[in-house]
Amino acid sequence: MVRPGGRSARVQASVHAAVRELSAEVGRDALTVPMIAQRAGVTPSTVYRxxxxxxxxxxxxxxxxxxPETEPADHGTLPADLSAWTEQFLEEMSSPAGRSYIxxxxxxxxxxxxAGQCSAYAAEQIDLILNRAHERGEETPDTETVIDRIVAPLLYRxxxxxxxxxxxxxxxLVRTLLERSAP
Amino acid sequence: MVRPGGRSARVQASVHAAVRELSAEVGRDALTVPMIAQRAGVTPSTVYRxxxxxxxxxxxxxxxxxxPETEPADHGTLPADLSAWTEQFLEEMSSPAGRSYIxxxxxxxxxxxxAGQCSAYAAEQIDLILNRAHERGEETPDTETVIDRIVAPLLYRxxxxxxxxxxxxxxxLVRTLLERSAP
DNA sequence: CATCTTAAAGCCAATTCGTCGCGTCTGGCG
DNA sequence: CGCCAGACGCGACGAATTGGCTTTAAGATG
Structure with missing residues (x-):
């Protein structure tokens, strides 16, 4: 496996950086392993291995x-938090860049x-929002329901x-979820 | 463009057939373009072009x-039809073969x-089920709702x-959709 | 029905990519 | 401090991909 520090870590970091730089420069579809390896200062066989x-x-x-780089903003109520998070999620994920990352x-x-990691990121964010709402005394659906009713339809589309x-x-999606689960 | 008939169509058919045969014989991961081209009796450059x-x-x-090769079976009621279709959909799509096709x-x-075509297939099947239920006089959710509440969560998972x-x-998923949309 | 046009396929050479074996180096551990 | 397993560099080989040019045949035209 990947050793925690030292050369391995440097190689990993510089290869990842090379991918980011080159995909900005020449476009994601034009990337090749040899190109990335050269930019990262590594031999192609290292990348393949x-x-x-x-x-x-x-x-x-x-x-x-x-x-996600920040935790979801607190707007004081569950509907507001969930709407805001959903909007941001949609914006990030439905952009051409977002789609190709997915x-x-x-x-x-x-x-x-x-893929499981991505799903876990979303679940964490939602958990946070729901816990905050629960502490305020609001009625909340559970995380799985939010994933089924909001995240899944968005990603499907x-x-x-x-x-x-x-x-x-x-x-x-947010409205119909909340109006029925906490009437 | 692909010409509707004649040589182009024959090439397309024989290449597709070659892919199916070879992926059964040597496994999907071992496929290569030259191998497929040879089996199909065409040159590799044709496939690349x-x-x-x-x-x-x-x-x-x-x-x-x-x-889908058959239209959904008619079980006499919407809940039965939708349950049966969902079950079959899940079975086909969540199998290893189904997942790799997706x-x-x-x-x-x-x-x-x-991808749009795949989604259209599911939508057609659901439309059929809902129309049948509607003609029987049952209350039905609309197609988009069924996609959001059943197809999307399944595919997300x-x-x-x-x-x-x-x-x-x-x-x-089927139960909670139907009990709330047609009480 | 003969002819013309043109998209698409064939063919072959040049290039690039992916894989493998072997020697070297480095970070972690006794 | 010195061993050693894991990771990297190097080079070479075979396979895959691309590009230019020629040939074929589908479909249009008169």
Whole structure:
């Protein structure tokens, strides 16, 4: 496995950095392993040995992009928090960049651990929002329900029907979830 | 473009057939473009020109596999029809073969048209079930709602959380959808 | 029905990519 | 401090991909 410090860590960091730089410069579709290796100052065989192929490498990098960098803002009520989070989630995920990160994360992932990580990120954020609401004394649905009713439909549309997706639709999901689960 | 008949169509058919045969013989992961081309009796450059790369070809073939071959059975009531269809859908899609078809369909699909096709297949089947129920005089949710409440959660779990998925969960989705939308 | 047009396929050479074996180096551990 | 397992660099080989040019045949036209 990857040793925690030293050379291995440096190689990993510089390869990831090379992927980010090059995908900004020449576009994600033009990336090749030799190109990335050269930019990272590493030989191609190192990349092949560590990651197997380009897709697994891109999957690793994509997961890092998909990690939320801040915790969800507190707007004082569950509907407000959930709406705001949903809106931000939609914005990040449905952009062309977001879609390709999701696809990369899913596709170069034989054992499903990267995809599971993405799902865990969303679940954490939702947990936070629901716990906050619970402490305020609000009635809340549980995390799984929020995932089924909001996250899953959004991602389904992002992946399978990119054209039928907008902010009003996302708000409708939040509204119908909350009006029935806590009437 | 692909000409409707004649040589182009023959090439397309024989390449698709070669993919199916070879993926059964040597396994999907061992497929290569030259190998497929040879089996299909064409030159590799033809495959590269028509499909771009192996992933796009596999994506095309995967969509054909995902096309439902029969229309949903009629069990006399909406809950029965929807339960049966959901069960079958889950079984087909969550099997290892189903999962890899879905992934292939998504993967080699820059413009999202193949993924859109898959979604359209499911929507057609659901439409059929709902229309039948409507003609019987049953109250029915609309197609989009069924997609959001059943198809999307199932696919989300198939793709992102393959371990937390079973038939009882699927039935729960159907039950909670129907008990609230048509009480 | 003969001819023309043109998309698509064939063919072959040049290039690039992916894999493998072996020697070297480095970080962690006794 | 010195061993050693794991990770990297190097180089070479085979396979895959790309590009330019020629040939074929589907479909249109008169």
């Amino acid at each position: 560590r990651w197997g192929d380009l897709q697994e490498l891109l999957s690793d990098v994509a997961v890092e992009h998909l990690r 696809r990369d994360a899913l596709l170069g992932d034989p054992d499903g651990s990267n 992002i992946l399978f029907r990119p054209h039928e997706l907008d902010a009003p639709y996302a708000h409708r | 028509r499909w771009g790369d192996l992933q796009e070809l596999l994506s095309d073939v995967a969509v054909e596999h995902l096309r 992934r292939d369909a998504l993967l080699g699909d820059p413009d999202g048209s193949n 198939i793709l992102f959380r393959p371990h937390e998925l079973d038939a009882p969960y699927a039935h729960r």
